[in-house]
Amino acid sequence: MRPILIVHESTHGHTTKVAETLADHFRKLGHGAHVDHSGEADGLVLDRFQGIVLAGSIHGGAHVQPTLIEFVKRHHAELAQIPTALVIVCMAAARDRDSAREAVERYFSTFAHDTGLEPMRKTAFGDELPYTRYGLIERLAVQLVSRAQGDPTDTTRDHDLTDWNAVAAFARTFAGDVDQAARSRPTYRPPVPLE
Numbered sequence: 104m105r106p107i108l109i110v111h112e113s114t115h116g117h118t119t120k121v122a123e124t125l126a127d128h129f130r131k132l133g134h135g136a137h138v139d140h141s142g143e144a145d146g147l148v149l150d151r152f153q154g155i156v157l158a159g160s161i162h163g164g165a166h167v168q169p170t171l172i173e174f175v176k177r178h179h180a181e182l183a184q185i186p187t188a189l190v191i192v193c194m195a196a197a198r199d200r201d202s203a204r205e206a207v208e209r210y211f212s213t214f215a216h217d218t219g220l221e222p223m224r225k226t227a228f229g230d231e232l233p234y235t236r237y238g239l240i241e242r243l244a245v246q247l248v249s250r251a252q253g254d255p256t257d258t259t260r261d262h263d264l265t266d267w268n269a270v271a272a273f274a275r276t277f278a279g280d281v282d283q284a285a286r287s288r289p290t291y292r293p294p295v296p297l298e
């Protein structure tokens with residue numbers, strides 16, 4: 104079984120934590136898994152992977168990080184041949200209301216528009232509010248938005264708003280997708296040297 108690749112980008116580190124957690128789940132499910140940053144993944148031969156997760160976060164506007172978008176555009180032809188999943192980490196995904204769900208749908212469609220890729224699966228996970236790691240301006244700006252939106256405003260600590268059970272469930276779903284795709288298209292490819 105070829106491994107699953109997770110190509111991601113992160114501004115404050117939370118998407119990296121989600122990517123590493125997905126990789127741990129894939130390994131427990133019997134898949135190899137490799138995590139890389141989108142700016143450093145160009146040397147990988149993508150068709151040696153069973154499936155690819157593309158993960159990024161939102162920082163104002165509706166676009167994930169430009170390095171992730173550029174990676175997908177550069178490798179569009181290969182990605183179109185492999186089961187892919189888009190994972191977006193953002194504040195909107197932690198809010199249980201229609202306007203937030205609409206925002207998440209906008210992030211998905213913006214990704215498809217930016218890259219021309221329609222991933223097989225799309226999901227979004229709530230974020231972390233790392234108040235203690237923000238600089239002063241960012242801390243105040245995020246607190247202001249959080250107050251208006253009903254999100255946590257205590258800046259003396261960080262707030263983890265990710266549903267980690269949903270991350271585990273998503274790993275199971277996508278692992279099932281790649282298993283299914285491998286059964287229907289069982290071409291041999293040599294194993295990948297991971298580290």
Ligand SMILES: Cc1cc2nc3c(=O)[nH]c(=O)nc-3n(C[C@H](O)[C@H](O)[C@H](O)COP(=O)(O)O)c2cc1C
Binds near residue numbers: 114115245
């Ligand atoms: C300056 C700033 C702007 C943000 N803008 C949005 C936004 O427009 N929509 C949203 O849903 N989340 C927004 N967020 C929340 C981030 O997506 C969230 O903090 C995420 O966990 C960041 O992941 P990262 O640590 O991997 O970069 C914003 C966060 C910051 C700090």
